[in-house]
Amino acid sequence: MNLEEFYGRLVTWPKARECPEGTVAMPSLLKGRCGRCGGRTRATLPGKQSYCLDCLTIGRVSTLDKLLTVPEPNDFETVGTMHWNGQLTAKQEKISCQLIKNYSEGVDQLLWAVTGAGKTEMLFPLIGQSLKRGLRVGFVSPRVDVVLELAPRIQAAFSVSLQVLYGEQEEPYRYSQLVLGTVHQLLRFYQAFDLLIIDEVDAFPYRGNRLLERAVRRSVKSSGHLVMLTATPSKRLLDKVKERGGRLLMLPERFHGQHLPEITLHVHANWEKRFSRRLKQLLLGFERQELPFIIFVPKVRHLIPVFRHVTAMVPSNGTTVHANDPDRLKKVADMRAGHYRYLVSTTILERGVTLPKLQVVILGADDSTFTKEALLQMAGRVGRSRVATEGVVFAVASGPARTIRAAQKEIRLLNEKAGMD
Numbered sequence: 001m002n003l004e005e006f007y008g009r010l011v012t013w014p015k016a017r018e019c020p021e022g023t024v025a026m027p028s029l030l031k032g033r034c035g036r037c038g039g040r041t042r043a044t045l046p047g048k049q050s051y052c053l054d055c056l057t058i059g060r061v062s063t064l065d066k067l068l069t070v071p072e073p074n075d076f077e078t079v080g081t082m083h084w085n086g087q088l089t090a091k092q093e094k095i096s097c098q099l100i101k102n103y104s105e106g107v108d109q110l111l112w113a114v115t116g117a118g119k120t121e122m123l124f125p126l127i128g129q130s131l132k133r134g135l136r137v138g139f140v141s142p143r144v145d146v147v148l149e150l151a152p153r154i155q156a157a158f159s160v161s162l163q164v165l166y167g168e169q170e171e172p173y174r175y176s177q178l179v180l181g182t183v184h185q186l187l188r189f190y191q192a193f194d195l196l197i198i199d200e201v202d203a204f205p206y207r208g209n210r211l212l213e214r215a216v217r218r219s220v221k222s223s224g225h226l227v228m229l230t231a232t233p234s235k236r237l238l239d240k241v242k243e244r245g246g247r248l249l250m251l252p253e254r255f256h257g258q259h260l261p262e263i264t265l266h267v268h269a270n271w272e273k274r275f276s277r278r279l280k281q282l283l284l285g286f287e288r289q290e291l292p293f294i295i296f297v298p299k300v301r302h303l304i305p306v307f308r309h310v311t312a313m314v315p316s317n318g319t320t321v322h323a324n325d326p327d328r329l330k331k332v333a334d335m336r337a338g339h340y341r342y343l344v345s346t347t348i349l350e351r352g353v354t355l356p357k358l359q360v361v362i363l364g365a366d367d368s369t370f371t372k373e374a375l376l377q378m379a380g381r382v383g384r385s386r387v388a389t390e391g392v393v394f395a396v397a398s399g400p401a402r403t404i405r406a407a408q409k410e411i412r413l414l415n416e417k418a419g420m421d
Contacts, residue, residue: 004175008072008136008192008219010036012061023068028052028061035067037187038214054211055187057167072192072221074134076177080160082128086121095251096122099227100129103195108226108246110201110238114414115231115380118255120150123197123227124157131160131177135194138179138219140186142206144168146199146352147182148329154180168329183212189219196220200351201228202237202373231380232373253418258389260411261382263362263375269398271363272302275309279361282394286342286359287314291391292335293359295344296378298367306363307344316341323348350377356385359392366401375407 005011006023019025028035029050039054051062061067088096095111102109103126113119130137139154141147144166151164163174165181179185183198183206196219198206206212220226226246230237241248254260268276275283286293297306303320310318317340321331328348334340336355343349347369360382365375375395382391395404 002175003070004075005173006068006070007075007175008069008189009173010067010069010188010190012036012059012065013068015064015066019066019068023070026067026069028065028067029063034061036061037211039211058184058187069190072136074136074177074194076134076161078161079134080128080131080158080177082124082131082158084121084124084128084157086124088118088121089255089257091251091253092118092122092255095249096125098249099123099126102247102249103130103225103227106225108228108241108244109249110228110230110233110241110246111249111251112230112233113249113251114254114260114418115377116254116256116260116384117231117251119199119229119231120153121255122251123229126195126227127178127197128158130195131158134177136177136179136192138181138186138189138193138196139199140179140181140183140196141199141352142183142203142212143200143352144182145329145332145349147180149352149354150199151180154178183215186212186215186219189215191218191221193220194224195227196224197227197229199229202230202232202234203351207234208236232376234373252414254384254389256386256389258383259415259418261379261391261393262411262415263365263379263393263395263404263408265365265400265404265408266394266396267399268396271396272305275313276396279394279396280313282361282392283310283313287316290341291357291359292340292355293342293361294349294353294378294381295342295361295363296350296370297344297346298364298369300346302363303344303346310342310344314342318342318344320344321349322346347374347378350374350381353381354384355381357388357391358382358384360394362393362395364397365395365404366397366399370403372403372406372410375403376410379407379411 034052037055041053042050049063160178161176162178163176165185300322379393383389
């Protein structure tokens with residue numbers, strides 16, 4: 001193996017095999033905890049050996065192994081540069097400058113910005129400055145859909161050695177100055193990043209996951225710092241940032257200056273068996289105007305019945321999608337390419353989908369599956385384009401549930417705050 005493959009990494013290595021010169025060995029099990037993820041859940045092997053179950057999804061690490069690393073040397077052939085020519089708004093520019101200032105002062109920070117505020121673009125100057133200084137940058141998200149949506153934008157903005165890492169990829173690992181991937185991939189890194197950006201920090205499976213939180217901390221150098229991004233922070237997250245001496249930045253306005261779309265509630269308890277007249281008219285209107293739309297449903301079992309209802313009304317192509325759908329990523333790509341007019345989806349598409357003129361329908365919006373944060377994210381899919389700043393967010397429920405009222409209230413408060421700034 002090339003020594004570069006060990007830079008800032010934790011590589012599983014058989015104890016019986018000689019270690020490459022220059023690597024540092026670490027135990028795979030220490031005080032009952034996995035040396036890679038810190039988990040305690042074990043499975044037994046013959047001869048009183050065992051392996052970790054908590055991080056098995058990224059490859060087995062057992063007591064027959066050790067973990068090898070080489071301290072991150074920031075040894076890049078060429079230093080990355082930014083060639084993004086976009087224009088930030090005055091408010092985005094202010095946030096962007098503050099991000100750079102906070103990082104230079106050595107503090108972690110949380111950027112709370114509404115969906116469609118342009119969080120990624122506001123980070124470009126900080127990323128560009130870091131790359132120019134020869135620092136190593138990581139940009140991760142809990143959801144692979146978000147990673148794949150971000151990848152082409154990041155690649156277009158920077159001339160740099162870059163790799164995109166996620167579970168289903170086939171490309172082998174290679175050393176790069178900029179790493180884009182899912183949060184789980186950080187389990188393979190050790191004191192690698194000078195700057196680590198975590199998008200959608202409130203999203204499953206990262207939210208409240210101590211294993212992944214530990215992976216984040218271990219993947220950042222002692223001299224490095226975090227930038228966390230969210231559109232829907234929990235009180236726990238806000239309190240944690242404050243307790244740890246981090247700084248909060250907030251932008252309640254979308255990049256195009258228009259407000260977040262408000263959620264329209266339509267009461268109809270029997271939506272599983274039949275669509276109401278109002279919902280049918282809405283969907284037919286989308287079809288006449290050739291508008292793409294997503295219909296969110298609470299459970300996987302709702303997908304096929306709802307899809308059948310829609311196909312009976314709408315002649316355009318559509319399909320269903322859920323978290324365990326092996327063709328999920330391709331279906332989303334086909335929707336972006338215009339091969340599908342609509343998707344019927346579980347909450348898996350509440351984040352990471354940006355389509356011009358997209359409309360949203362939420363069926364069973366009062367179901368416990370749909371948290372306030374999920375409803376806000378679904379609503380945030382609408383009106384994100386500069387050429388289409390408005391759209392419909394239509395929630396069908398048996399009544400005005402607490403989560404729906406909370407989401408509606410937060411949207412109104414954010415819009416009011418945006419108007420006052």
